[in-house]
Amino acid sequence: MKKIELLFNELSKIKNKNRVKLFIMEIIILLLVFGSFLMDISFQYKIIILVVLSIIFLMILVLYLKKQKMISYSRNHYQNHPLDVIQILEKRKTYFLDIFDFTNETLIFKEIIRTLKTYRKYQDKFTIGPWDIIYNHHKTKVFSENLILKNKSSINQLNQKIENIAPEVKTLLKSLGIDYHKIYNTWERKIGGKSNCFELMYPVYGLILNDSQVLSHGLKYKIYQINDVTSLKPYETQIENEDVIMLHIKVQF
Structure with missing residues (x-):
């Protein structure tokens, strides 16, 4: 492996x-x-x-x-x-x-x-940019459907912007079994009271096969550029004692 x-x-x-x-x-x-x-x-x-x-x-x-x-x-x-x-x-x-x-x-x-x-536990495979992942499509889909929003007020404020995210992102999330409306968490950067960047976080139940945060020279500094304003980076973490890959999708404008 x-x-x-x-x-x-x-x-x-x-x-x-x-x-x-x-x-x-x-x-x-x-x-x-x-x-x-x-x-x-x-x-x-x-x-x-x-x-x-x-x-x-x-x-x-x-x-x-x-x-x-x-x-x-x-x-x-x-x-x-x-x-x-x-x-x-x-x-x-x-x-x-x-x-x-x-x-x-x-x-x-x-x-x-x-x-x-x-x-x-992970029978499904997927590639995102330079990252090869194995994951559980069914479990990811069920979690997305039943997701309780962690930061509901912030997500509601970004609702219109979320609707306008790149079609490539929506297609990517759908192929993983994720509803792009069901965001686990979000982060927004403001300069001078105005927002110029926000980040959406979606969990996938799985493992990154070709990287780890404990490696001295891995893919930790890599970012997958989806288009001119949208980039993606996965991080391995845990939710409720379950291993997940948290997809961080950053949109700049």
Whole structure:
């Protein structure tokens, strides 16, 4: 699956950076060991400090190597044994492997788990600009039909402008099972008391296959220009504990 491969590729990219951080940690421990022998304390205490720091040194090294082994196993088996991989990644805390998760690794592990848990729910495919998505057409349509407007007053004020959005946008939303009148939320920018831009937000139940917000070099800065005044950008988020792609449609005038 392309998204999972991208996430594992990201882990490979940051591996060397994290290895340097680990190396610095180990050097600090060794310096503390040597420093303890220069301290004006009894030889017995020096031995105790040496033993304790040596144990910490070895624990860090062993846990790091075990984590790399876990990553390698997960990458090789996620396609045929996704449930096993989910279980292994979730048990990092049990084995104390998460102690040495750097911030970027933690986010990537969470994204891998989230994707493996949900992607089988989406049977439909669609492409919007550079983004390939998988989604649940029926669930998206039902949600759109029963949508309770989050920002009703603002949407009512934009009602006439919404009617005049580009036909390409209406066609795009319809193909995804969305009624363009049923807007989840909206945002409007005003300069000097006058509106010159508004943004409409529509949720699609699905996942972006070829991008993730945790990737250092992905599609996060891409914008799909529908016409001269209308652009679109999807973001992955959650509504009521459900994974959704929020389509942000911006109209300038």
